Amino acid sequence: MTDPAKPNYDDVVRIPAPPGRASATGRPPRIAEVAERAGVSPITVSRVLRHPQKVNRKTRERILEVIEATGYASNPHARALRSGRSNVVVAFVSNILSQQFGLAVRSFAATLEPEGFEVLVGQTSYSYVKEVAMIQSLRGIRPAAVMFTGVIELEENRAALAELGIPVIETWAFPRDPIDMLVGLPNADAGAMAARRLAEAGHRRVAFIGRSSGRGALRRDGFRTAAAQLGLDIVHEIGVGEITGLIDGRAAFTALLDRGDRVDAVFCANDLLATGALIEARARGLSVPRDLAVLGFGDNDVADQITPGLTTISFDAAAVGRIAAELLLARLSGTQLAEQRIAVDLFLVERGSV
Known part of the structure; x- marks a missing residue:
């Protein structure tokens, strides 16, 4: 269990603004500016936002590209909440x-x-x-x-x-x-906790599956640091983009197995990934944890229902x-x-x- 009074800070990355987009600190883009960049009238932009089926596909896609690039957003709540x-x-x-x-x-x-x-x-x-x-x-x-x-x-x-x-x-x-x-x-602490648990279980050749950025990267970095201190060999790291469901965990676990190197255990920095990995392991006839151990993070409802139950790092x-x-x-x-x-x-x- 982590001590809330003594958590380690996460080294969160600070990112400058992407090029080619209006700054959030400046004036928000107006609908007329979106229309000008898209080569249409403001009413056409409004129609795409309200009734997209009334605008032909090419024009609609061009306007949506400009909206995405500028960060334009219409605001239906503004008038109602402008005072008080x-x-x-x-x-x-x-x-x-x-x-x-x-x-x-x-x-x-x-x-x-x-x-x-x-x-x-x-x-x-x-x-x-x-x-x-x-x-x-x-x-x-x-x-x-x-x-x-x-x-x-x-x-x-x-x-x-x-x-x-x-x-x-x-x-x-x-x-x-x-x-x-x-x-x-403290995400880095979570990664370190995962490495310690795998080391305690006697695993030495380990892998990581998780997002390559954001909090997934913080957990990965904590896992890396603790693994090096404990003498664990991180055989592979499988980076995942957006996580939408169990299918992403199955795909990432498949990618790990396709690498061909022996791995004793894998830390999945998200329980959707970990649960998907367990499902894929069963589909391939692998015994967990005898053939390969799986440790998750987050503790979703499925983690308690699947066989074997998913060992995971949790929080309230x-x-x-x-x-x-x-x-x-x-x-x-x-x-x-x-x-x-x-x-x-x-x-x-x-x-x-x-």
Whole structure:
């Protein structure tokens, strides 16, 4: 179990703005500018956004390309919330399919709603372009606060959020320099915990499967560091892009086996990947953990139902949302916060796959 009082910070990457797009700190692009770049009228842009079936395919695709490039976003909430103090809190979720994100946001809303707040949810899909557009929309919505299931990597977005002058809550990582408040997971510590567990089980030739960027990369780096200290040989690292379901874990596990080198155990930095790996192992007639051990991160419902059960590094996702909401309520009430950077505890759930 990690000690919340002594977590290691995550070395979150800070990324400059991608070229060729309006800055989130500047004026958001107008519909007329989108129309000019696409070579159409503003009414055609509006029609694509509202009634895309009424615009021919080539024109629609050209306009959508410009919208993606500029980060333009129409804002249906702006007029209704332009004056007075808003009771709206916006929660941006990286992936609405994630069980852990869902638990956090439901707990977040359940804590805020009895106090008279309304929670609106948007999905960033791990896309910097979408993130920029959504942060631009906050100027019109004027929410009371905003929460992210993640931390903001783009420097322009960090600056834009700071300029809004509202409480900002980041989660799911533990950087040294959050924008404002933080309820984080020490991801590097999670990777180190995985390496220690595999070493304790006697495994020496190990592999990693996970996202090549963001929190997946933080867990990978912690796994690398601890593996080197423990004398583990990381035989292969399989990088994954966007994770949409169990099929991604099956594909990544297949890629690992296709490399042909002997591996004793694999750490999957996401439980969808780990569960998919277990399913693929069974389909290939492999015995887990006798032939190859699998360790996950996140602890979804399927992890407890599959045979053998998935051993995983877990945390209380609902507590992330509840603590974030409690920090927010304290800030909005004018209470002086004794601590506004909180690390959530990690713990190991043993189910037999290691």
